[in-house]
Amino acid sequence: MPQRAATVVGGGIGGLAAAIALHRRGWRVEVLERAPKFTEIGAGISLWPNALRALEALGLADTVRSLGAVEATGGVRDRRGRWLSRTDNAELARRFGHPLVVLHRADLLRVLTEALPADIPRSGSEVSAVRDDGRSLVVEHAGGESRPDLVVGADGLRSVVRRALWPDADGPRYAGYSAWRMVTEPLPEPPSEGAATWGRGERFGYTALPGGRMYCFATASLPAGSTAHTTGADTTAASSCEYTGLLRRFGAWPDPIPALLAAVPEDAVLRHDLYDLPPLPSFVLGRVALLGDAAHAMTPNLGQGACQALEDAVTLAHCLDGTTDVPTALRSYDLLRRPRTQLITRRSARLGAVGQLSWPPAVLLRDTAARLVPARATLRSMTPVLAWTPPGDRVTATENENENR
Numbered sequence: 001m002p003q004r005a006a007t008v009v010g011g012g013i014g015g016l017a018a019a020i021a022l023h024r025r026g027w028r029v030e031v032l033e034r035a036p037k038f039t040e041i042g043a044g045i046s047l048w049p050n051a052l053r054a055l056e057a058l059g060l061a062d063t064v065r066s067l068g069a070v071e072a073t074g075g076v077r078d079r080r081g082r083w084l085s086r087t088d089n090a091e092l093a094r095r096f097g098h099p100l101v102v103l104h105r106a107d108l109l110r111v112l113t114e115a116l117p118a119d120i121p122r123s124g125s126e127v128s129a130v131r132d133d134g135r136s137l138v139v140e141h142a143g144g145e146s147r148p149d150l151v152v153g154a155d156g157l158r159s160v161v162r163r164a165l166w167p168d169a170d171g172p173r174y175a176g177y178s179a180w181r182m183v184t185e186p187l188p189e190p191p192s193e194g195a196a197t198w199g200r201g202e203r204f205g206y207t208a209l210p211g212g213r214m215y216c217f218a219t220a221s222l223p224a225g226s227t228a229h230t231t232g233a234d235t236t237a238a239s240s241c242e243y244t245g246l247l248r249r250f251g252a253w254p255d256p257i258p259a260l261l262a263a264v265p266e267d268a269v270l271r272h273d274l275y276d277l278p279p280l281p282s283f284v285l286g287r288v289a290l291l292g293d294a295a296h297a298m299t300p301n302l303g304q305g306a307c308q309a310l311e312d313a314v315t316l317a318h319c320l321d322g323t324t325d326v327p328t329a330l331r332s333y334d335l336l337r338r339p340r341t342q343l344i345t346r347r348s349a350r351l352g353a354v355g356q357l358s359w360p361p362a363v364l365l366r367d368t369a370a371r372l373v374p375a376r377a378t379l380r381s382m383t384p385v386l387a388w389t390p391p392g393d394r395v396t397a398t399e400n401e402n403e404n405r
């Protein structure tokens, strides 16, 4: 079979993983990333067993695990710090083959970038348009034009590829709450277990990273765009404003939250309004496939956005294996990925709505219900999400249709 060429638009977790999977199957690949460098300023990221299985398929699971922290237990607490539910990571690993691993995003990005030959990821290569000129696919970018056999749109929530080829699709919808992320300095005695503390319209979570650092995240129900006000593009000043706001909001929450906040560098607070994507009727069009957030951006309540992007990448390469018929292979990819990711997007949105409840009787009911559900049942309810395995034999559209019923 002649060597085929793929252009991956976007060098985030999904795009890099897709490039690795395609490159290993003999494709000539380029990754066009608009950022000037392949780095992640982001904080931590949790990778669930399904993501580790996808990384296994890429030959990277052991490396990623060695860079992450595995906590023995974690769970959800109420606003007074009392446990509502707890998860045993050993039980998770026993059921699903891997534990929950948390690492710094920069480390994950580095592993993915280093798994590719140095000339494949191209930073400073913003893509401005994708079109079919009748003879071939054309990707216009900062370095010129590419005419690949396959385009993978992995360019995130506000995807240019999606807007170009699905012009009528609805844009991202605001979830109604904003999120902060930060990493503490190394702590001499980090908390022994992670927790998400649920308040009224506010949540604060923390989990261990290697080296005694803690990854913290918080949410609050707010109108879109209500970030800290600073003049110009001074990100350090913006972060300090956010930090002050966080102290005001969460500084009196139960231990160890005040101590964790005290260990966060003021200039290291990231703030993002949270969006998800209304369901697309298809993730593919001809020889173009959307992947990761470009296809199915979801709220982070289940910690599954990147996990699903990794699943997408492995599945896409699998569907394209051994065939020259790219459009048919992409239809198989769509049938395998769309129902699953759209279900998880809905589930994540529902969990977020519950987590953000603020009316006191509803909060009381939520907390009581969370306390009553046995840990086993919570874990069992996660089975459809966590028990994913990479597709084995080459799949066809017909087989997948049956599978997704």
Ligand code: FAD
Pocket (backbone or CB within 6 Å): 009, 010, 011, 012, 013, 014, 015, 032, 033, 034, 035, 044, 045, 046, 047, 125, 126, 127, 128, 154, 155, 156, 157, 158, 159, 160, 179, 180, 181, 272, 274, 291, 292, 293, 294, 298, 300, 303, 304, 305, 306, 307, 308, 309
């Ligand atoms: P992105 O990471 O958005 O990458 C897209 C890339 O495309 C970027 O590098 C961008 O610069 C580039 N790009 C964009 N436009 C262009 C263009 N025109 N030309 C060239 N390049 C372009 N997921 C988890 O699995 N676990 C978690 O714990 C988790 N926590 C989260 C916490 C928060 C607060 C948030 C907001 C999300 C979280 N997620 C988590 C979700 C996760 O971050 C995303 O789902 C994941 O990063 C998606 O990867 P992606 O590669 O599809 O998109």
